[in-house]
Amino acid sequence: MKGLRFLLLWFCFLFGRGVAGQELFNDSHFHLTNYIQEGTKIETFLHDIMGDKVHRVALFGIPLQQTWSYANSADYAPTYYLQSDAPLYYYSFTDAFIAMQYLSLDEEDRERFDPMITGFNPADMYAADHIERVLKTFPGVFSGIGEFTIHKEFVSSKVAGEVASLINPALDRILDFCAETGLLVILHSDIDIPFQKPDQDPVFMIQMKELISRHPETTIIWAHTGLGRVVHPNVSRISSVNRVPSAFHIEMIRRAVESGDYPNLYFDISWDEVAKYVVRNEESILETASLLNEFPDRFLFGTDEVAPSSQEGYMKVFNMYEPLWEKLTPETRHMVTKGNYERLFDRANEKVRAWEKSQGY
Numbered sequence: 001m002k003g004l005r006f007l008l009l010w011f012c013f014l015f016g017r018g019v020a021g022q023e024l025f026n027d028s029h030f031h032l033t034n035y036i037q038e039g040t041k042i043e044t045f046l047h048d049i050m051g052d053k054v055h056r057v058a059l060f061g062i063p064l065q066q067t068w069s070y071a072n073s074a075d076y077a078p079t080y081y082l083q084s085d086a087p088l089y090y091y092s093f094t095d096a097f098i099a100m101q102y103l104s105l106d107e108e109d110r111e112r113f114d115p116m117i118t119g120f121n122p123a124d125m126y127a128a129d130h131i132e133r134v135l136k137t138f139p140g141v142f143s144g145i146g147e148f149t150i151h152k153e154f155v156s157s158k159v160a161g162e163v164a165s166l167i168n169p170a171l172d173r174i175l176d177f178c179a180e181t182g183l184l185v186i187l188h189s190d191i192d193i194p195f196q197k198p199d200q201d202p203v204f205m206i207q208m209k210e211l212i213s214r215h216p217e218t219t220i221i222w223a224h225t226g227l228g229r230v231v232h233p234n235v236s237r238i239s240s241v242n243r244v245p246s247a248f249h250i251e252m253i254r255r256a257v258e259s260g261d262y263p264n265l266y267f268d269i270s271w272d273e274v275a276k277y278v279v280r281n282e283e284s285i286l287e288t289a290s291l292l293n294e295f296p297d298r299f300l301f302g303t304d305e306v307a308p309s310s311q312e313g314y315m316k317v318f319n320m321y322e323p324l325w326e327k328l329t330p331e332t333r334h335m336v337t338k339g340n341y342e343r344l345f346d347r348a349n350e351k352v353r354a355w356e357k358s359q360g361y
C-alpha cells in the first residue's frame with residue numbers, strides 16, 4: 001500500500017510538471033518585445049509557445065525604441081528599425097516592464113526565466129548606475145545584462161546621441177560592474193562594417209578582443225558570433241586565406257578560443273541570419289560542427305526570436321539548425337542546447353543574489 005502511494009505520488013510529480021528534462025533546448029537569446037515595445041504576453045509565451053518544447057529562456061525586451069516621426073513617415077507607423085529614417089532612442093522602462101512580467105508569474109514558472117537588463121545607453125558613463133538601480137528596485141529578478149548593442153549594421157548609426165563604441169570607458173564601467181555583481185553579459189557587436197572589401201581585416205575584431213581581455217572577470221556571450229544580415233563570414237579576407245569562404249570566420253573564433261586568452265568569452269549561434277550561413281552547404285555545416293565538437297563548452301543556442309505569435313514560428317531557428325544538430329556528438333549537442341545555459345545562468349543567479357544580499361537590497 002505504501003509502495004503504491006509512493007508510485008502514485010511520483011507519477012503526479014512527473015506528469016504534473018510536464019516531464020521536466022524532455023524539452024529540446026534552453027533559449028539563451030529571446031526578445032519578449034519588439035522595437036516599439038510591444039510583444040507577447042508572458043503567460044501566452046510560457047504556456048502556448050515554450051510549452052513542453054523549451055525549458056528555460058533568457059528574457060529581455062529591446063532597449064531601443066523606434067521613433068514614429070510624423071515628419072518622416074506621416075501616418076505610416078514603423079514597427080522596425082528599417083521602416084523609418086527617424087532615430088532610435090534608449091527606452092529604460094523596458095527593464096521595469098520585463099521585471100513586472102516576470103513577477104506576474106508564480107514561483108514555479110519563474111524558474112523557467114532568466115530576465116536581463118537592457119535599458120541603458122552604453123555610451124553613457126552613468127549606464128552602470130542605471131543597472132545598479134534596476135537591481136535595487138527589483139532584487140531577486142535579474143541574471144544579467146543584454147542583449148545590448150555596440151556595433152550593429154543599420155542600427156548603431158540610427159541611435160540618437162553619441163554613437164556607442166567598444167573603446168568607450170562607459171562600456172568599461174558597465175563590464176566592471178558586471179564583474180563585481182556576477183551579472184552575465186550578452187553583447188551584440190558586429191565583427192566588421194557592412195559590405196567590407198574582401199582584402200580588409202574585420203574592423204572591430206581587435207577592439208573586441210582587447211575589450212574581453214580588459215575584463216577577465218566578466219563572463220561575456222558574444223551574440224551571433226559577431227555576424228549580421230550583411231556582415232557575413234565570407235566577407236573578410238577571403239583572398240588572403242587560402243580556404244573556402246566561410247573558413248575565415250570559423251578560424252578566427254577557433255584561434256580566439258584555442259589561444260586560452262579569453263576563458264571568459266562565449267558565443268551564441270542565435271538568429272536565423274546566422275543559421276542561414278551555417279546550413280548553407282555541407283562544408284559550412286561540417287566546419288561549424290567540428291568547431292563546436294572541439295569546444296563544446298563555449299557555444300550556446302538561442303533563437304533571437306522577437307515577440308513570437310506561434311510555437312511554429314518560435315521553433316524556426318532551432319529547426320533550421322537540424323543539419324548541424326545531426327553532426328554534433330550527443331555531449332556537444334547537450335551542452336550547446338542546454339548544459340552551457342544552465343551552467344552560466346545558474347552561476348550568474350547565485351552570484352547576483354549574493355551580491356544583492358550583501359548590499360541589503
Ligand SMILES: [Zn+2]
Pocket residue numbers: 029031147304
Ligand atoms: Zn537579439
